[in-house]
Structures are given as C-alpha cells and as structure tokens.
Amino acid sequence: KAGVTQTPRYLIKTRGQQVTLSCSPISGHRSVSWYQQTPGQGLQFLFEYFSETQRNKGNFPGRFSGRQFSNSRSEMNVSTLELGDSALYLCASSKGLAGGRNEQFFGPGTRLTVL
Amino acid sequence: AQTVTQSQPEMSVQEAETVTLSCTYDTSESDYYLFWYKQPPSRQMILVIRQEAYKQQNATENRFSVNFQKAAKSFSLKISDSQLGDAAMYFCAYSDNQGGKLIFGQGTELSVKP
Numbered sequence: 084k085a086g087v088t089q090t091p092r093y094l095i096k097t098r099g100q101q102v103t104l105s106c107s108p109i110s111g112h113r114s115v116s117w118y119q120q121t122p123g124q125g126l127q128f129l130f131e132y133f134s135e136t137q138r139n140k141g142n143f144p145g146r147f148s149g150r151q152f153s154n155s156r157s158e159m160n161v162s163t164l165e166l167g168d169s170a171l172y173l174c175a176s177s178k179g180l181a182g183g184r185n186e187q188f189f190g191p192g193t194r195l196t197v198l
Numbered sequence: 199a200q201t202v203t204q205s206q207p208e209m210s211v212q213e214a215e216t217v218t219l220s221c222t223y224d225t226s227e228s229d230y231y232l233f234w235y236k237q238p239p240s241r242q243m244i245l246v247i248r249q250e251a252y253k254q255q256n257a258t259e260n261r262f263s264v265n266f267q268k269a270a271k272s273f274s275l276k277i278s279d280s281q282l283g284d285a286a287m288y289f290c291a292y293s294d295n296q297g298g299k300l301i302f303g304q305g306t307e308l309s310v311k312p
Contacts, residue, residue, distance in 0.1 A: 118300070126289065126302035139299050171241060175300075184231075187300065189243035 085110065087176050087190035095196045101162040104193045108155050108176030114138075115157035116187060117149060120171040129172075132157055133180050161195075169197045200225045202292050204303035211280045212311050218265075219275045219306045221290030228252075230294045232266065234275045237305075238286040246288070249273065277308075285310045 088107045096102050108115050116139075117129040128141040132151035149159040155176075161168055171194050175187035201224045211217035223232065234246040249257045249266050256264050261281075265274045277284055290303040 116300070125304050126300075128299045128301070131299065141299065173241075173243060175243075184295070186245055186248070188245075192241050 087174060087188055089172075089174050089190040089193050091193060092191065093194045093196075095198060096164050097198050098164055098166060100164050101160060102164060102195060103158055103160045104172055104174075104195070106157045106159075106174030106176075106190060108157070108174075109188055112176035112178050112188070113155050114177045114180055114185065115151055115155065116175045116177075117157070117159050118173040118175065119143075120173060120192070121167075121169070126173075129159065131180075138180060164197045166197050168195065170195060200227070200292055200294070200301050202290050202301050202303040204290050204306050206306045207304070208307045208309070210309045210311060211277070211284075213280055213282060215280055216276060216278045217280055217308065219277075219288050219290075219308065221273045221275070221303055223271050223273060223290070223292050225271070225292065225294070227294050230292060232264075232273045233291040233293070233300070234262070234264070235289045235291055235302075236284075236286045237289060243289075247275065280310050282310050282312060284308060 090105045114133045116131040120126045131139040135151045146162045151157045171192045173192045174190045177185040177187045179185045203222045230251045232249045236244045236246050247259045247262050261278045263276045287305045289305045291300045
C-alpha cells in the first residue's frame with residue numbers, strides 16, 4: 084500500500100509569490116491534515132480536511148489556505164510569501180477524522196525556501 | 199489551551215542501554231490521547247507509541263514503553279536496548295477527541311553512541 088505522497092519535495096520561491104503544495108493520502112483515507120515545521124516554532128497545526136470540508140484550523144493568517152478534492156487529495160496554498168514561511172510542510176492522512184482514535188500517517192514533507 | 203513541553207533538547211545513550219525521554223502536558227480535558235513520534239534525518243514522521251488517557255495501563259511496543267502519570271500530566275518514553283537506528287528527533291504530541299489537531303512538544307534529539 085502506497086504511503087502519503089507530497090509534491091513537490093523541494094521548492095524555492097521569492098517573497099511576494101504564491102505557492103501550492105499537494106498531498107495525496109493513503110488510499111481509503113478521507114482525512115488530511117497539514118503541519119508547518121520550523122526550527123523556531125517547531126511543529127504547528129495548519130488545518131484538517133475531511134470529506135472536502137475544513138474541520139479544524141490552526142492559528143495562521145489568511146494567506147494560508149487549503150482545500151480537499153473528492154478523491155481526498157489535498158492542496159495548500161500560501162499567498163504573498165514571506166521569508167518566515169520557509170519551512171518543512173508536512174501532510175498527514177487518516178482513515179476517519181484525525182485525532183486520537185485514528186492514527187495519522189505522515190508524508191515526507193515539502194521543503195519550501197523563500198528568498 | 200493545551201500545551202506540550204519537552205524539557206530535554208538533547209539526550210545521548212550508549213548502544214544497548216536504556217534511555218528515558220520526558221514530556222509534560224497541560225489540558226483540562228479528561229479524554230485525550232498522547233503520542234511519541236520519531237523523526238529521523240529523512241524527516242519522515244513515524245508513530246512510535248500511543249496512549250489513551252482513559253487507559254491506566256502503560257502502552258508498550260517492543261523496546262518502547264511509556265510511563266503515563268495522568269494526575270501529574272507526565273508522559274515519558276523509555277527506549278530499552280537502544281540501537282543505532284533509534285537516533286532521531288523524538289516528539290511528544292497531544293490530541294483530544296474533537297478533531298485532528300496534534301499539539302507537539304519542541305522535540306528531543308536523541309543520539310546513540312556505538
């Protein structure tokens with residue numbers, strides 16, 4: 084069974100640009116969550132999608148948005164990039180709504196560098 | 199708001215020895231879950247062990263076990279017979295029953311000496 088895949092794996096952008104990251108969950112998984120990992124702030128929850136609906140949102144500005152498609156694949160978008168958006172973006176999928184009962188399986192991440 | 203604290207930024211252990219990583223958390227919920235995740239240099243997060251708060255019995259997974267002290271809000275990870283492949287960043291995490299949000303601690307970097 085294929086794991087969670089994220090594309091692209093590495094991305095370099097300049098300030099002010101926008102970026103779209105993609106996440107394909109494990110087959111049969113309907114929940115996708117996104118996390119940002121930086122050396123200073125650690126791992127922070129961005130949002131969770133389940134059946135194409137955003138179920139939970141972290142404390143990030145509106146420049147960060149996401150969506151989920153009917154095949155459970157998810158994308159996240161960051162507009163007007165700032166230097167501080169440089170981070171590893173991790174996606175995780177689970178069978179049902181994530182949380183304690185359903186294990187979250189993580190992808191390898193997308194490393195975003197903003198110059 | 200829930201918080202997770204790992205007070206040991208770095209730990210070191212000799213191969214085949216035992217090491218314990220500490221984690222404390224704060225929550226007003228009575229039903230929640232606690233996790234230890236491993237993140238090797240590849241950056242792939244891997245679930246090591248999970249504890250359900252309503253279960254008093256400590257979780258174990260092969261060489262990994264936890265000491266869950268609910269009243270003290272403490273959740274430590276013990277790694278027995280440490281192996282070189284255990285070297286990684288270890289994150290303690292919390293989740294309630296309301297949704298998919300995992301709250302992570304700052305991590306403990308574990309090195310294993312041969």
